[in-house]
Amino acid sequence: MDAVKIIERKRDGATLDPGEIQWFIKQYSRGAIPDYQAAALAMAIYFQGMSPEETVELTLAMVHSGDTLDLAPLGKRIVDKHSTGGVGDKTTLVVSPLVAALGLTVAKMSGRGLGFSGGTLDKLESIPGYRTGLTADGFLRVARQASIAVVGQTAELVPADGKLYALRDVTGTVPSLPLIASSIMSKKIAGGAHAMVLDVKVGRGAFMETLDQARELAQRMIAIGQGLDRAVTAVLSDMNQPLGRAIGNSLEVIEAIETLKGRGPQELVEHCLAVATEMVLLGREGGTPQAVRAELAAALESGRALECFARWIAAQGGDARVVDDYALLPASPVQLDLPAQGGYLAELDARAVAMVTVDLGAGRHVKEDPIDHGVGIVLHAAVGDYVTPGAPLLTIHAASDAQATAASRALEGAARWTPSAVRRPPVVLEILRDPSVNA
């Protein structure tokens, strides 16, 4: 095997053999192939793409670069859920209790926020006592006991992906669909998932800005799933405006609990029911989407989903009293309303809102940044709503007056208003179901 030949073959548009892909990733992973050759190959892949078969091999090679988690001891078909990253995305906090209420077990690893995209671990850590760092055994024990466990990485999963992703980040080779797809899928497969629902965000506040790109990414991940015997369903959802009304860690936990109490904003409820429906369709035998959705709505209505949430939080060491007492969560000393220009809200730039929230301290510019769990933004309207001129469009929760004022100024251009009524954008744009789901 010769790294240069492999780079040249990909550069010239050839399809790499499974052996070439396995060898390159293995040698790169152990440091025998230098970063500059991996960078050249990544750029060649950016231009020449990869076939479905190559993408499956790449995913498998990355899975084999480190430890893998076996979720078979849980005795159930484990359905994972992955979001490609969005703004105000507290979906995991709502759908995990929802599907647990219908008998599924959720045992998943989540990540932290970076850049405009928030992270589930950061949100959960705003709950006093919640422990994200469990051992593999502890993780399985919590999942068995509470039907839900959401933790950080428990073992050295896919080190090759970690190394390659860091390299792509500094070589202009992040936006390659086969590389994105294999990166996501390798982590999910190494994490032990038997099936998964991919929540692919589309729009200004997402990595995929067009529906076509998002659909192609979804199709590639479904193809990888087929190649590796994992059922995959993709839910393509709008991320032009933030999801729900709260952006910021403890503010999002409150919104998730409110949603589980049946008081969530309609778009968020709609989105969570759609994702949860697909998870149940993959995790159980039979059932129509309509029937599953009705069951989920009933679990929400009856409070069973909320109970599952409280049990989960307690099982991971968190103070479950937060469900009834939001004052137990971190809060900000300063609240500042941003008055609306008024009219029908036509656009609310998710990316701009996200970056202001990061500046407030809710997220990270670089990995090492500390987080302020209390700060963030609460919206009082969504696209399509009418707002009286001067009424608050949103409330800024900040650590100081100066920060609140800076945030307020930075948000001035984020909203677009029209005098005439605006159609509410659809929440779920498209669902690409795994062929195994006869729905």
Place this chain on the structure above:
Amino acid sequence: MDAVKIIERKRDGATLDPGEIQWFIKQYSRGAIPDYQAAALAMAIYFQGMSPEETVELTLAMVHSGDTLDLAPLGKRIVDKHSTGGVGDKTTLVVSPLVAALGLTVAKMSGRGLGFSGGTLDKLESIPGYRTGLTADGFLRVARQASIAVVGQTAELVPADGKLYALRDVTGTVPSLPLIASSIMSKKIAGGAHAMVLDVKVGRGAFMETLDQARELAQRMIAIGQGLDRAVTAVLSDMNQPLGRAIGNSLEVIEAIETLKGRGPQELVEHCLAVATEMVLLGREGGTPQAVRAELAAALESGRALECFARWIAAQGGDARVVDDYALLPASPVQLDLPAQGGYLAELDARAVAMVTVDLGAGRHVKEDPIDHGVGIVLHAAVGDYVTPGAPLLTIHAASDAQATAASRALEGAARWTPSAVRRPPVVLEILRDPSVNA
């Protein structure tokens, strides 16, 4: 400035600004930009190309990365000559005395052979005493005294090119025309040339295998010359079969001397007169190609060119008696004839002949390989010639019987024969003259 942004802009097809190119090369050259980012940029350039303006800037940035040589003290317009690399290419040994006989001064740096391509320095070093390692002062002194000086690199010229070329070699990014063109031109410009003739080889024994590729490379180098005020003429010549009949260092020196004595093979004479004509057209004011060519032929006929050769060799410490006594040159103990299948010689694979010659010890697989100056191959026919079956097609000059036998076996498929007459291929395929030459 941000290396990732520059990579991304090139990746997306943008034209880089002069400032971006200068900054990237400067930072790469001093180690502030790592190899992996340069590799990613090189691969992006491979796919997206570079505009003429970008190529000029890249060339200039590389020139500025190190020392430059000033040939103004020679008081003449110095015309350099560069070959893109071929098999049996002893052109410099013949054209330098030819143009010196017409009053030009040749002051040039040459390289060593690597892979299938031979190097002028290796050929010259087969002459006892010839010194290729002069100081910059010594170089100028010899050029003034003997009108010819051909040496190795005298100073740290274009270190950025050295670094980038080594990286391209291991990242599959060698065959990018703007990168090849700027690499060649930066070395020639840093070496002080005021004008240059590029001998662009085309065919199986060359880096450019098609006329279209060779023409595009030539045009790019002419454009760089225009951007940097250097007149550039390109001679595109055939390299499907070796140039001349000798391949191997001392064997090529003998053939060059024979050519200067008026006994050279017709194709080699034709090629050298064409290159020398273009050098004189660039180096002197006025004159038509026909008139210059007649002058050069006269200098060859009269022995004046041969005298210039002897004076040059002596000025660089070499034993000029080799001109009359080839026994002073290194020779091989074993000579083995390869009999011809017979008929009209239709093809003689230059690359195959070259690789066998390297295996004999005349060239290098890797930079560190030692060289045997005496070994090589002498052809007894060129494409188009009729050879009686069983008569020798070529003679192998080897260090041992075993090597000679191995070479003989390796050469079995290198010739193709036909029963009917074959057209002799043209030596010079095309000349692209600098617009300043009114010929």
